[in-house]
Amino acid sequence: MDNRNVLGALFMLPAAAILLTFLTYPLGLGVWLGFTDAKIGRGGEWIGFENYEWLWDDSVFRLSIFNTFLYTVVASIVKFALGLWLALLLNRHLPFKSFLRAIVLLPFIVPTVLSAIAFWWIYDAQFSVLSWTLMKLGLIDEYINFLGEPNLARASTITANVWRGVPFVAICLLAGLQTISPALYEAAAIDGATPWQKFRNITLPMLSPIIAVVMTFSVLFTFTDFQLIWVLTRGGPINATHLMATLSFQRAIPGGALGEGAAIAISMIPFLLAAILFSYFGLQRRKWQQGGSDR
Amino acid sequence: MAIQAAKTEQREGMHFLESVPRRWVTVYIPLTLFLFFLLFPFYWMGLTAFKPNAELLATDGNPFWVMAPTLDHFKKLFVDTSYPTWLWNTIIVSVVATFVSLATSVFAAYAIERLRFKGAHQLGVAIFLAYLVPPSILFIPLATMVFQLGMFDSRLALIFTYPTFLIPFCTWLLMGYFRSIPFELEECAIIDGATRWQILTRIVLPLAIPGLISAGIFAFTLSWNEFIYALTFVSASENKTVPVGVITELVEGDVYHWGSLMAGALVGSLPVAIMYSFFVEYYVAGMTGAVKE
Numbered sequence: 001m002d003n004r005n006v007l008g009a010l011f012m013l014p015a016a017a018i019l020l021t022f023l024t025y026p027l028g029l030g031v032w033l034g035f036t037d038a039k040i041g042r043g044g045e046w047i048g049f050e051n052y053e054w055l056w057d058d059s060v061f062r063l064s065i066f067n068t069f070l071y072t073v074v075a076s077i078v079k080f081a082l083g084l085w086l087a088l089l090l091n092r093h094l095p096f097k098s099f100l101r102a103i104v105l106l107p108f109i110v111p112t113v114l115s116a117i118a119f120w121w122i123y124d125a126q127f128s129v130l131s132w133t134l135m136k137l138g139l140i141d142e143y144i145n146f147l148g149e150p151n152l153a154r155a156s157t158i159t160a161n162v163w164r165g166v167p168f169v170a171i172c173l174l175a176g177l178q179t180i181s182p183a184l185y186e187a188a189a190i191d192g193a194t195p196w197q198k199f200r201n202i203t204l205p206m207l208s209p210i211i212a213v214v215m216t217f218s219v220l221f222t223f224t225d226f227q228l229i230w231v232l233t234r235g236g237p238i239n240a241t242h243l244m245a246t247l248s249f250q251r252a253i254p255g256g257a258l259g260e261g262a263a264i265a266i267s268m269i270p271f272l273l274a275a276i277l278f279s280y281f282g283l284q285r286r287k288w289q290q291g292g293s294d295r
Numbered sequence: 296m297a298i299q300a301a302k303t304e305q306r307e308g309m310h311f312l313e314s315v316p317r318r319w320v321t322v323y324i325p326l327t328l329f330l331f332f333l334l335f336p337f338y339w340m341g342l343t344a345f346k347p348n349a350e351l352l353a354t355d356g357n358p359f360w361v362m363a364p365t366l367d368h369f370k371k372l373f374v375d376t377s378y379p380t381w382l383w384n385t386i387i388v389s390v391v392a393t394f395v396s397l398a399t400s401v402f403a404a405y406a407i408e409r410l411r412f413k414g415a416h417q418l419g420v421a422i423f424l425a426y427l428v429p430p431s432i433l434f435i436p437l438a439t440m441v442f443q444l445g446m447f448d449s450r451l452a453l454i455f456t457y458p459t460f461l462i463p464f465c466t467w468l469l470m471g472y473f474r475s476i477p478f479e480l481e482e483c484a485i486i487d488g489a490t491r492w493q494i495l496t497r498i499v500l501p502l503a504i505p506g507l508i509s510a511g512i513f514a515f516t517l518s519w520n521e522f523i524y525a526l527t528f529v530s531a532s533e534n535k536t537v538p539v540g541v542i543t544e545l546v547e548g549d550v551y552h553w554g555s556l557m558a559g560a561l562v563g564s565l566p567v568a569i570m571y572s573f574f575v576e577y578y579v580a581g582m583t584g585a586v587k588e
Contacts, residue, residue: 008412015403015462023425023459029436089326102575107333109571111520113538114560118340121553129358175583224429227522245431252435253527265432276427
């Protein structure tokens, strides 16, 4: 038994050493930095909650919280709806099924920054292909400044985020759909169930554990998103698309206020914890889904 | 394969009852719209990369096609900028970070899943939680650490920090694979006098090769796509990775060189796309496996 523990510790050592040094320690360091006035090039002094008090009165920070929630909620709902729809479509009997599945995932695997550049070009104020098409169709009179007006910029960044996130949701849910036994649908068909009833009473309940996990991941990644915003708008116009992550970067690295940036980053943790707890309880498979009776 | 096909047939069995026009409306048209939405940015990226500047800035004519394709943007990219260096940096960092993470994860996952030492279960949960810590809240403290360790502005900084998100992911994924290998195999080996090391290298690892490939490919893609650490920890052009280099150096003031930007994005996307095309099944298994457990 002793041997087992020693060997276990030995096998864990490399991974644990890296994670403790570069993950656990910085996490603690980040919390500490949030309580200091550290700047780039000089260590900080402990200033208690001053950063947080200051941020609380900072309208840009408040706006970034609002933006982060708007971005996360809208993008997640759209990603879920479109992802589930796409998963259901891909679960049908289709020609070139595996090929379709493979190309659908492309937006997810290509580096976000690089695909964001393509969106940047698509949203360009002068040469946007979207504006060009809408002009030719006679729907608009002048080119749309997609990234130049607050609400348009929000909608544009959310669209780009949805574009990247839908394949992830769809492919994960498709994997879940394929584990549902066809016998259930046959039984329902014999009982005369409509397609909607089958979806509502078989597909959704059977899929709910995986939906909970996939959406938690999706919410987590959307909430902490940085790349897409940084490439498309850098938080502009007039801070309308600043998320907490981009604001934290802007204040800490180009701005040099490490302490304040850390405080903004740490402010995200309570929300993330809520998402993780949700995942934890979502992960608990209910008994009836494995053939047992409900509690 | 045959069994799988039969299963699929069985699962899809009910849909033949649908009429053809109905299928068009409910399946093919929505699917085509989805594909258009998901693939158009790639088409646009590829098209722009080959368009001469005159066509790019022309307001008349058909923007959806290129009249006189040119390789000028690629030439500019590879001759006038440090793009080849960025590519090389990205390759080095991704490959080394992936190998380090895989090697350490194999041991960690095996120990947690099979050695069943004291506290193994709690460690498994801790690994999962570590996977959920986003880089956006770590980059500031990591930046100060990287600076103090004298690794600032070097590839080493990235090689050391990328495993923070790769190891939890790989370990979690491999734990799932190791769980699927029957205990009896290992018990037989113990009876035959094999050591733990022999069991790991001769029995468990060969059986877990699909898992290793999944984890490796996913880890490589994640490193290739990483942005915030590379943007924060590196400032000299010769140390940049592709995503950072393209964003910070190909944009000069207000003049956007759209052609070379798109060429840069295209070339930077190709390696992961090509690798993905060869290992789609492993990739999907890795992604869904990490979510399902």
